[in-house]
Amino acid sequence: MDDASGASRTAVLVCQGRAAAHGRLAVDRFSDPIAPVLLRPAEREVVEQVRAGQPPAGWRDRMAYELVQGCAEMMVPRTVAIDDAVRQRAADQLVILGAGLDSRAWRLPELAGTTVIEVDHPASQADKLDRIGTLAPLAGSLRFAPVRFDRDELGSALAGAGHDPARPTTWLWEGVVAYLTRGQVRATVAAIRALSAPGSRLIVNYQQPAVASMLGRVVVWAMLKRGGSHPMAGEPWRSLWTPAALRRLLARHGFAVESDENLIEVAGRLGFELRQRRSTRTGRVLVADLSSPA
Template sequence: MDKTQGSRTAVLVCQARAVAHGRLAPDRFDDPTASVLLRPEELVAVEQARSGVPPEGWGPRLEYEFLRATAEGLVPRTVAIDDAVRERTHPQVVILGAGLDGRAWRMPELAGTAVFEVDHPSSQQDKRQRAAALSSPAGKVTFVPVDFTADRLDDSLKAAGYRTGRPTTWIWEGVVPYLTRAEITATLRALAEASAPGSRLVVNYQSPSLVASLGRPAARAMRRLSRQPDPMAREPWRSAWTPAAMRELLAGQGYAVARDTDLLALAGALTMPVRGRRSLRSGRVLIADR
């Protein structure tokens, strides 16, 4: 990520949620905050994708298809994470790498909950500017700027009012693939040390996939050829985990895995149409408790 500006991947994810709102699994997925968090120039591609009419030209068509595919994967993972949060209503929720997440504003189940949004200072500054257009959040939102190259997560959270003695739901969505294995292990150790018994961890991660490993470089090459901006240029994937390896890693930190499901199976439970079956099969959502 470019440390002088917000995450471009966060914008892409928000655009995809806006594309899916009211269209994909409308009885289970709903995110009215997504379009509010986007700037006018970022909404242009969203409206094109929502129209269902492919644009002319290689570059615009590539962006159109990429947004539609991203939206397809975001719906099942978002629903699964939301359900995990509702199952155990803890007094604290910490969203790691919050980006342009809108849960604190769109989930009434978080009323009375202390929500801590953790992200890089530049991304968080961008989020706070955008979030000014949202209505009042359901719970109390505290922004916690953390530069993991210089700051300690536990110290930053405690300074923001986080209480280690209270059960907490930790949401780690759309971040793990961009971290090295050492960074993931260190973060999980910090979470375990800061979590009271009964706390819950919800992790979205990527399992090894030849399709994904070849597809992302191919998509980036096509963007360069079509002279389209690449939102992932500065945010490459750095790790993938088998379910067994992730389970073993979490067990070492005192977590018991309740369930670990791929996005394709989650999408099937929502009875939503799926085109990118191979892509969804490698994405996973894991829920673990202490």
């Protein structure tokens, strides 16, 4: 959380990535026409440069360009894998944890019969509501629950938004786990379990540890922080999970892993050639279904 309002800047970065990818990368499987609508004019400038393939002069602008370009490549497999898992199990209720500028409620017609509840940090959520304005969702119903995972109780916030724990829920947790401590991740999984009826599904995008990736991130972060404008500066990664550790945590709470794919593998399935592989290599999408009654 790094801008004056406290809203997430990484949420903007991944939205810029989706906007830069829309209509250019893996066009038969990926599209996000809502992403550009959610961006402010100044945020769209670098997106337009990436779309035009015109890197700007000056190292700082060039770094911002490379960041959005890399992010565009990462968002394609990540979005496609998650969309597929959501479509496969579009339950009555879809809870999007740390929703940021997620566009699924406005983009996926398969959610026409679904109540979508977006949960996010209050500052990020207020920022999104301001950006989205009066744009009508495709989801059957759309609600918002402001929650800080490091402080607030998920159950009461969701109850206030009309979540029904007696009915199956599909939970989506994309691009958030890395920003939480291990304790916050464990507590959130326990809260999800307590609110999940049989038939519930949890879709998690997370980062696995890799030395090269961490070093690369520190270098990029240090360089851009000097300019005071880096989206990651105020949102450090706090927990990385090996597939085995996350699988064990979920199993303790009754969730059986159905699939857990590296984003490079997903990109390969899409026949999609990645130029920047660093962040994509460590990102994964895991799908787990509730296997035991509460």
